[in-house]
Amino acid sequence: MESRESEPEDGMDEENKTLLEKMFRAAVAAAQPQVVVPRFLPQTGGRLVVLGAGKASAAMAAAVEAHWQGPLSGLVVTRDGYAAPCRHIEIVEAAHPVPDARSVAAAERIGALAEGLTADDHVLCLISGGGSALLCLPAEGMTLADKQNLNRALLRAGATISEMNTVRRHVSRIKGGRLAAACFPARVTNLLISDVPGDDPAQIASGPTAGDATTVEDARAVLDKYGIAYDAAWLTESVSPDDPRLQHVETHIVAAPMQSLRAAADVAAAQNMPVHILGDALEGEARQLGAAHAALACDIAAGKHPLYRAPCILLSGGETTVTVTGKGCGGRNVEYALALALGLQGAAGICALAADTDGVDGMADIAGAFVMPDTLARAAAAGRDAAAALADNDGHGFFGALGDSLVSGPTQTNVNDFRAIYIGG
Numbered sequence: 084m085e086s087r088e089s090e091p092e093d094g095m096d097e098e099n100k101t102l103l104e105k106m107f108r109a110a111v112a113a114a115q116p117q118v119v120v121p122r123f124l125p126q127t128g129g130r131l132v133v134l135g136a137g138k139a140s141a142a143m144a145a146a147v148e149a150h151w152q153g154p155l156s157g158l159v160v161t162r163d164g165y166a167a168p169c170r171h172i173e174i175v176e177a178a179h180p181v182p183d184a185r186s187v188a189a190a191e192r193i194g195a196l197a198e199g200l201t202a203d204d205h206v207l208c209l210i211s212g213g214g215s216a217l218l219c220l221p222a223e224g225m226t227l228a229d230k231q232n233l234n235r236a237l238l239r240a241g242a243t244i245s246e247m248n249t250v251r252r253h254v255s256r257i258k259g260g261r262l263a264a265a266c267f268p269a270r271v272t273n274l275l276i277s278d279v280p281g282d283d284p285a286q287i288a289s290g291p292t293a294g295d296a297t298t299v300e301d302a303r304a305v306l307d308k309y310g311i312a313y314d315a316a317w318l319t320e321s322v323s324p325d326d327p328r329l330q331h332v333e334t335h336i337v338a339a340p341m342q343s344l345r346a347a348a349d350v351a352a353a354q355n356m357p358v359h360i361l362g363d364a365l366e367g368e369a370r371q372l373g374a375a376h377a378a379l380a381c382d383i384a385a386g387k388h389p390l391y392r393a394p395c396i397l398l399s400g401g402e403t404t405v406t407v408t409g410k411g412c413g414g415r416n417v418e419y420a421l422a423l424a425l426g427l428q429g430a431a432g433i434c435a436l437a438a439d440t441d442g443v444d445g446m447a448d449i450a451g452a453f454v455m456p457d458t459l460a461r462a463a464a465a466g467r468d469a470a471a472a473l474a475d476n477d478g479h480g481f482f483g484a485l486g487d488s489l490v491s492g493p494t495q496t497n498v499n500d501f502r503a504i505y506i507g508g
Contacts, residue, residue, distance in 0.1 A: 107503070131207050162493075190219055298320065435502070436503050461485055
């Protein structure tokens, strides 16, 4: 009798899990380059030089080729496995999240294409998340190994994306507006897919084509905050927003986290499910946010929240951080999911999905993970300790052992993290 009574609930949990994945897929679909790029193309059919970097840049280049009528050439660098077929724009791949020699070679070639342009030329820059590592041109006197070590140190220290990009802009010869400045006097049109809180162009891929208001002192403060060793000679001033070389630069955010969250909300609304968007720019330690969201979900389920009532779905985006102290590979979405599961303690009727819209969470080619009411019970039966996994930053190992990982493969876009919590009534 007990097992028969649990079957409808189990079946409902699976239905809710399916709904959460449909919402994630809708969020990704809303940010696909072939959907968002065409309407922002320049209104001219003249010669166009295309330069780009990021996880979505190759798919963006393919969308440009499909809709541009005039002469076309250029070079775009994307993450391994994220290439898209193009005829006129060359696509190269490099490493992410830690740059490699291919990242440097691509940056050198893109920088060379920006030189010698005239006022009659038009440059289309396709920039998306991941471009910070993929477009790597270390400052004078800084080696690739220095840059790799600096990136790893910032990642392990749990630096925010804003802090990481502040440093990156000041230890580069191409970021922080330098690529746009190199294109002067040509016209530059930036098409950006945002993966950063606030959709600041200077933060997306560390702003190679956007003016930067931060200074060397800001970068030094970040490095000192986390006790990271560096050579002061590496730090150089970036291109300020009022630099005259940026006077012909026009920028468009073609896709952003909020529009993807709204697309996901539409999926739930079609099933008459209330949705509350908590924000598209949530930051902080992933485990702390997961614990806070667990408490919120439990309050709603118990009828204790002053505004939200079950059943409903909570949606949020942004980019949290993970301070890696254990032997696991981190991953902010699985870290959040682990903390959420621990906070929920198997609460009935609550399911969740936390995943990165680019299909890669941390160092793993896994988008994220599901949390189900029986997650902790199944883990215990399999000899897995959620608290120990969280302490070891091993969310991917934990959810992988349960079969609860979400593997999307390359999504060809990147609008940051997607978090959805279903709370049954």
